[in-house]
Amino acid sequence: MSDGAATGPSAGTGTGSGASSVGASGALRVTAVLVAWNRRELLREALEALAAQTRPVDRLVVVDNASDDGSDAVAAELLAAWGDRARLIRLTENTGGAGGFAVGIAAAVADPATDWVWVMDDDTVPGPDALSGALATFGRYRASGQDDLAVMGSRVVWTDGADHPMNTPKAKIRASRAERERAASVGAMEIRSISFVSAFLRAARVRELGLPIVDYFLWNDDFEYSARLLRGARGLFVPDSVVTHKTAKRGSSDADPGPRFFFEVRNKLWVFRLSKALYGWENALYIAATARRWVRTFRASQDRSVLRDGLRRGWRDGWRTRPRASTEVLATAGVPDDVMDQIRLLER
Template identity: 25%
Template sequence: MSVSSESASTQCAISIVIVSWNTRDILQDCLESIANQTTLPHEVIVVDNASTDGSQDMIRQSFPDVTLIANTDNRGFAAANNQGLEIAKGDKLLLLNPDTIVLDHAIDVMSGWLDAHPDVGCVGCQVFEDADTIQRTCFADPGPLNLALIEFGLYRLAPRHPLLGCPEYGDWNRDSERDVDVVSGMFMLVPRHVFEAVGLLDEAFFVYSEEADWCRRIRDAGWRCVFSPEARILHLEGGSKSTAQIKSRMYVQKQKSKMIYTRKHYGWFGALCAKSAFLCSAILRGGAFGLANLARSTPNHKAKVRLARDVIRFHLFGREPAA
């Protein structure tokens, strides 16, 4: 690991930590939007997980004021964020995805909002998928019941039902302020005193569920986690190759992280319930798509069957897919 371009600022309102992996072009757009839309004294720390697409050179050449931590291997999302948090100097700490664009001084606005709400330990802003579509960010605690509602597709039957729609707050359009269990990790603004009380992200999570765990610990410590539509960013969903590039492996990794979460916060019985939900769901889906493939073979049916097979292998034998 090497470190370059340390910020010389001693008066830093916000430290912005971005973890990247092969996201050079969208990362460049993200960094430009921060520079153009943020007037508060701030520092930007990019932790690069061994990109091979020239991301590190782009940062050094185009953004010399950005602090770059250039890892020689992919340490995962939680561990890489921790590297940035450990050297951050700001009074507030912002975790920001590289596939986002800051709009209308969003960081400045949310910093002011947080100052006016001292009982809040983590806040997220409104996120747009395109010019007209608000992304459904933030969600309920991913306990065993909510995981089962998602895995078996029950939340889709009545997304606005107070129980069935609970996992993803299906009755809420993200156009109003609301206390939430989990602030989505693409934009998480946390005051320094909260961070110092709660600590770093749990590195047991390689990717996924680390924000759920962090928010759980923030709420357990007595602070609120809140979504506020006071400001907005654009999220180029799917642009982050850390999640979109490796389909089957990352799908299994997502379930693995959720099981780590349930074991940590709901004990072994909770983890067993989550494992059972994942396994039963995969068996049902694999069987359904297998029959559909026999009736009419399509690439989509075959891919669904392979995905179900990989999930079953993981939960029965602990074998993670290579790709």
């Protein structure tokens, strides 16, 4: 990517709601990061939606997690119209969401002009005003007082237009009355964590606190990372920014995960034992909430023997191991040298 003139899809300063959002929040520069793996047609839909934003995306990074279904070719085809405002990073190994987002976010914040990083998977299709709605809310929030916003999250719906239960935002525990009222005054809600399904990350905060931990392969990477960015800072759920999460089913996050339950258990223990994302009192509350969720998962399971095995192995590894350095995990994944240098810098 470069700082050249804005050419390609939706280039320019924007009109209509896009122009008002830019005016409300200043000349902000937003880099979108999309992580793809073997969902070629959904990837095409997501990229077309990003190109059609009423407030144009300034830059775009697509990280292909070693797809073998031609997703990289689809990305290359659609990114050609973006010119030097876009970059496709093809990894040689599937590093999971955590690895893909770590690589993409590192590439995004390496550009010192980036103010916000907008992250999503390839099954996330932004509505035309998803970006303008988020920036307009940020502009109103910043005008109302302190400029302490670190994370924003979109409203996530399923294909039927109803809120997706997998991505339902939760209000911040023990948010002060002033925090709640300030968020409500701009049509938002104070939050403590958010998923990577359309999250807006303040680039300055990323540069300060680093990247998602790559060894959180598959589960809890977004919870740990967003909570880490939000410790001592503000986060908002923004209903004016809407995306569609095109999962195969409209299921909740406590549905039976089968063998993947291992990652849920191991990674949650890593969060509670090792992460600096949560305050001590929050740790206790989240441990209790996690235990209740695991009970619901077991009750809903059709094969509890698989979950018991995942619980046993995850519990063992969660206590006996810790995440490896991200540079170690990514060493053989084909990360470009300049991005790996940025990852090393942020990891320190």
